[in-house]
Amino acid sequence: MRYFAFVDRAEHVSAIRSLAAKDDQLRIVWFREREEWMPDVPDGGGIDFWSHIDLDALGSFDITEDDRVILSTGDAGPFAILIEILSSRSRPPAILLLTENSPGFPRHQQPNMVILDLDRTARQVMNREWEVLEARRKALRLRETLAGGRKIAILTQNDPDPDAIASGMAVQALLGRTDETASLVTFGAVTRNENLAMLSLLKTAIRTITPIELSAFDRVVMVDVQPPYFGDTFSHTVDAVIDHHPYPHSFACSFYDVDPACGATSTMLYEYLVASETYIDEPVATGLLYGITTDTMNLSRDTTRRDFDAFTALWPRANIQLLSSMSRPRLKPDELRYFVRAIKNRKIIRDMIFIWLDTVRQEDIIPRLADFGTQFGEVTWSAVGGVYEGNVVISLRYLGGERDAGVLMKGLFGAIGSAGGHTSAAKGVIPLAYFRREHGVRNMTQLRELLQEWFAKGLAEEG
Ligand SMILES: [Mn+2]
Structure with a gap:
């Protein structure tokens, strides 16, 4: 691989120098005075000292699409002509422009060029290290x-x-x-x-x-x-x-x-x-x-x-x-009945599927069926509830982007039980006794109807 580096400042020379591997050729064009410490360049390459863009010398490099060009500058202005000449060829080389925080560069953007903002890159790397x-x-x-x-x-x-x-x-x-x-x-x-x-x-x-x-x-x-x-x-x-x-x-x-x-x-x-x-x-x-x-x-x-x-x-x-x-999903034979119950007892409220399971013997069937519920038609909400060990347990799933499952659950049940969660998944646990005491709920049908009504209201409210 041949590398051509056009450099008007010293900061990144050693990094550029380290890019070239053993069999690579590196030619550095230095837009500065010769300095004491000039980097050594591997065989076949060298350092040229230019005071301006030298078109004849540039032509003699015969840079093609098989080569890599690096520009290292704090100000792309003087290099604009170089970028243009190299990019206007029928087989332009890939150009990597190293710079820092210079808003003027995007106008030099070319399909064969990438601008690497070293400040931003360093900041990202440093922030990862803090983490x-x-x-x-x-x-x-x-x-x-x-x-x-x-x-x-x-x-x-x-x-x-x-x-x-x-x-x-x-x-x-x-x-x-x-x-x-x-x-x-x-x-x-x-x-x-x-x-x-x-x-x-x-x-x-x-x-x-x-x-x-x-x-x-x-x-x-x-x-x-x-x-x-x-x-x-x-x-x-x-x-x-x-x-x-x-x-x-x-x-x-x-x-x-x-x-x-x-x-x-x-x-x-x-x-x-x-x-x-x-x-x-x-x-x-x-x-x-x-x-x-x-x-x-x-x-x-x-x-x-x-x-x-x-x-x-x-x-x-x-x-x-x-x-x-x-x-691999594993369904126990006695879990099948919950799926059957869910399919039978499903109800569509606006864009929500609501499934009521009555009393369940294992709590995890509720969130599993909430996931299952998202597979029905075009629903964006899936709510599944049941009674487990004296509590009404509800799992909610939300597939949309405007609202928030956690907020809806909190709004509906936060004051009467523990309720909350994330944008797309939420859970609520409310003592069954609350519904008996405060709403005179006597049986599962009344409980289901009450919850359906609450969800319908919750969905109707502006998110
Ligand atoms: Mn977790």
């Missing part, structure tokens, strides 16, 4: 917070999902501990078949304990969940919380990192692991990748640049065969 340093500080502080614990509980929600399981595995990796001294625990149990498959394929386990048994651990870290999730009766000391769900921070803990800008807690923990130079083995990489793809519905929901970055970095380290085996 890495911030993640490293968090990772080290988390380690410190949990270090003294003989037995650590990594507590997840009551029906742990892949994001929670993977985050728990990542905490174990970060601490360099096994399941013995840092155990994944839940007050509930893993019920979804895919999640059970994940546990067995990744050879990890999650133990069911009672809130009282939590006292047997001398450190507690919550992943993908926060104390308010467990209700007012939960009063155990929590040392650390890592989560991406927006909750009011109304509890005490030494380490608190909640970042709703992440589509998955797995993304946050991936960042901790990388920033702290913790080795990410194949099961952890596979788990984190699965956590990200499930929480973001394959990077389509509430996904940010950081989720994409984590996904891209984890992909080559993960076992893709295990991943596809884990994500």
Whole structure:
């Protein structure tokens, strides 16, 4: 490869010099006085000293489309003629223009030229490094917070999902501990078949304990969940919380990192692991990748640049065969009846499909059917509700761009239960007793009709 560098300042000469590999030719045209320290140029190249654009000398270079041209200047004006001459050839070379913050350059834009704003590039790189340093500080502080614990509980929600399981595995990796001294625990149990498959394929386990048994651990870290999730009766000391769900921070803990800008807690923990130079083995990489793809519905929901970055970095380290085996939908025979019920009980309210399931025996069927509901016709909203353990549980999905599922849920149920979420997915949990007491609801039909009415009103209101 032949490189031609036209340079009117010294700043980037050594970077340009390093571009040329062993067999490359580099010709530098220097629009300045000869200086003491002129860079050495590999054989076959050289340095020319020009005081102006020398058309004859330029012609003798015989620059073609097989060559690369670099312009390094703080002011493109004097180089405009050079850009024009090189670009007007029938086979113009590729031109890379290095500059900083110069608004005058776009008018020199040519299809064969790219302008690289070095200030902006450096700023982006530096800002990424600040983020890495911030993640490293968090990772080290988390380690410190949990270090003294003989037995650590990594507590997840009551029906742990892949994001929670993977985050728990990542905490174990970060601490360099096994399941013995840092155990994944839940007050509930893993019920979804895919999640059970994940546990067995990744050879990890999650133990069911009672809130009282939590006292047997001398450190507690919550992943993908926060104390308010467990209700007012939960009063155990929590040392650390890592989560991406927006909750009011109304509890005490030494380490608190909640970042709703992440589509998955797995993304946050991936960042901790990388920033702290913790080795990410194949099961952890596979788990984190699965956590990200499930929480973001394959990077389509509430996904940010950081989720994409984590996904891209984890992909080559993960076992893709295990991943596809884990994500294959698995329907238990007795779950089929909920699907049948959903199809029978569906109702269209404006652009929403509303499905009422009556009493359900497993809570996770509600969000699963909310996802399922988005497949019906041209709906932009899918709301699925049912009664689970004395509460009305509602999952909402939104496919549009103007409104916000979290805002709608909060508006409808925020005052009477816990309700909220993201733009495209939200959840509400309201005590069944409230509907009995305040609205005289006697049976499931009345409850369903009341909720339909509320949703119809909520949808009619201006977003
Ligand atoms: Mn999550």
